[in-house]
Amino acid sequence: MSPIIAVANLSKVYASGFQALKSVSLEIRRGEIFALLGPNGAGKTTLIGIICGIVSPTEGRVTVDGHDIRAEYRKARRLIGLVPQELTTDAFETVWATVSFSRGLFGLRPDPAHIERVLKDLSLWEKRDSRIMTLSGGMKRRVLIAKALSHEPQVLFLDEPTAGVDVALRQDMWRLVRRLRDQGVTVILTTHYIEEAEEMADRVGVIRRGEIILVEDKTELMRKLGTKQLTLQLQTRLVAVPDTLSAHRLDLSEDGTELTYTYDSQGERTGITALLTDLRAAGIRFRDLHTRQSSLEDIFVGLVKDPA
Known part of the structure; x- marks a missing residue:
């Protein structure tokens, strides 16, 4: 089976001269939970930004389900859901409105039944008419995930999804991610909570100083190292x-x-x-x-x- 994401010889040099990525090559399998680990400044955010079409690479190529992220930007980006670390939405909007709006950004017709399923899966249904500004930090984090799932992506990026949330919410999110994986969604997770990767990941990739130094099945990695x-x-x-x-x-x-x-x-x-x-x-x-x-x-x- 072909990989859902293929990264080949990817490099990124910023205008300041800093090289964030150095000839990175990586393949993400369909339907897996892949944990991308690395210290601060290792290149995780740059790599995700390039795959999601937010950052332009200096060299190299990225395809998502066979679609080049630059030559076929709309087709590639349509397949991706991104959950950033910070909430960037109108604080005065309701949960229902902001999640529905995210679906519309991808040119999709309204689908109230799908939005309802997403909100119920994330325990947000009772908050659907609440304004974002009235929600707790944990609920806002759930809204981010709902927005990313609004257009039914095949790939979901979770950038520090449980940073600053309590243990109960973290475990709820773990269950949700496993359920998405079981439904065929590929999940790429970056986290500073290593136990989160240990609990959830099928495979682990480690990036250091802009280079991928290891990609391994989690169980095999722990057996060997x-x-x-x-x-x-x-x-x-x-x-x-x-x-x-x-x-x-x-x-x-x-x-x-x-x-x-x-x-x-x-x-x-x-x-x-x-x-x-x-x-x-x-x-x-x-x-x-x-x-x-x-x-x-x-x-x-x-x-x-x-x-x-």
Whole structure:
């Protein structure tokens, strides 16, 4: 199946001379939730702006469902819904009016039934006659999503969709995004909440200094780059790790009551078996143990941090 979005050799140099993107190539699959992660200034906003036709690239090409974003702007843009970070609409308009108006901007006929479905899906139906200025921050965020969905896009960009909202609303939005994905909508998510990407994404892309440094299925990324730790609570304090255990990646706690073994998924079975055998031979006994696996946030921090 062809990708819904194809980015090829995309570069952007601003008038100031700053190069925001450096020969970026990326393909987004149909019907997936793709998390685009990167530190501030990495190029996320520029990349999204170019794909959505808001920013002009210096070099390269972008197609949306086969339509070139510049040569066939109207056809490409019609397929995209964009949820920006900030609400940009008339504060005196009603929810119904502003969402309906967004649909009209794409030259589509009024469809009250569709607007009603969108507002009900976003728990906005009871607020349909309320002015934007009277809504809470969370409700305004929902209005942004409703506006982006008003013209029935195939691709939805969510730029920091849950920034500053409470946990309950965040979980509501997660459920909505999954439902959209199940309906065939491709969702591209940028977020500073790494747990949001870990919870929702099918694939993860990481951008740093204008370059895509990694694109990977989330589960495979965590399997390959994630580490695990086995912590053993010892029956007897140790002063130091015996030399006979030097082959293992062990750290002794300051009080000498815990040993922590760090390992990767690929060496899990043989590594732990060998460790337990060597512990027994060294006469070290433990009374309890627990494991911890690195999160997507741990992996992300390791990828984007500057080398010392």
